[in-house]
Amino acid sequence: MIPAPFDYVAPSTVDEAITALAEAGEDAKVLAGGQSLLPVLRMRLATPTTLVDLGKVAELRGVREDGDALVIGSMTTHYDVQRDALVAEHAALLKAATDTVADPQIRHRGTFGGAIAHADPAGDLLAPVLALGCELVVAGPGGRRTVAAADFFQDMFTTALAADELLVEVRVPKHTGWHAHYEKFNRVAQAWSMVAVAACVRTEAGTIEEARVALTNMGSTPVRAAGVEEALVGCAATAEAIRGAAERAAEGTNPTADGNSDVEYRQHLARVLTGRAVLAAAGG
Incomplete structure (x- = not known):
């Protein structure tokens, strides 16, 4: 099946993405890796008026240290999370779970933040994020706010994200020396x-x-x-x-x-x- 018509926006910064979402209204959808969204669009289970593609927002990719936490950008692919030395050393549970996500093709395209924001209760990353006590950093027109994992997941496919907000990064408390x-x-x-x-x-x-x-x-x-x-x-x-x-x-x-x-x-x-x-x- 062919998706319903929609406008397409490809911002290059977080601010541009937030502006695009605010202008598009509640019927906009965010495209991250697309592994969950694209099948839904093809079946017309979702008919957004605007698609905001985050693929060009370089600041949303990568893993870095910040004191007692790792910071993982929301557009970091599963493949990159799997192979990151910091994740292996300080958040072994995330690596273990990511190793089981789908197949290599999907792990190369799917994104860490996209899977979390999708909030499928059968998804493999939600439970590790909850177990590790992660904090999710959300950006919107009013600035940035931090949401604990326990408060972020609210129901099936439902999170604390507002329609004009983006998940920009996940802060993972270091569990160095823990086994997972x-x-x-x-x-x-x-x-x-x-x-x-x-x-x-x-x-x-x-x-x-x-x-x-x-x-x-x-x-x-x-x-x-x-x-x-x-x-x-x-x-x-x-x-x-x-x-x-x-x-x-x-x-x-x-x-x-x-x-x-x-x-x-x-x-x-x-x-x-x-x-x-x-x-x-x-x-x-």
Whole structure:
């Protein structure tokens, strides 16, 4: 199917992009990597009057250090996140999750910020961003503001972004020395996660001192597994102890039933995959 007609704008700066969005109104759409938006346009599930293409905004790309945080530009591709030395050293969980995103072609085109702003609850980057306590920097006509990940994801495909705002960068607190793993379950290769678990732990002398765990596709937004985190602190990094803590993984979740699984199966997957993810991270 052919998309409905729309105006096309290709700004070269963030300010120009914000102006274009403000002028276009609520019916505008932002084009980042296009891996999610273009299929929607072709099926006419979205019919924007204006498309604002961020491909020429160079300031939105790249990874840099800023004190105790990494700053990742929203137009940085998944491929570049995968291979960045700073991400590997200070945010291993993001690398682990990005390694599982779709296939190499999509990772070369898809963008870090685009996937986050799309807010698909089955997407692989939302749970790691939540688990790491990231902050999302948003720019609009009134300037810039910072939104905690816990407040940014509001519902399925819904974020704290206003119609005339852009996600410009993500601030990732450094988790240097932490070990991480992303455990993903899907029916076929490269499909969306039925359930996935982002786990990041800091261990000392065989004991888990700190843990951050979040779940993918266990609700309309990513879910922090607070009960698991609480049970893991001070826990011996053994398979038995970790599996015991993982039994709390489904607490506070609200998964949906679909053609892939029912609610009970997703809750079961959450417990099993949490055990696997934490055990792999703790043994890292």
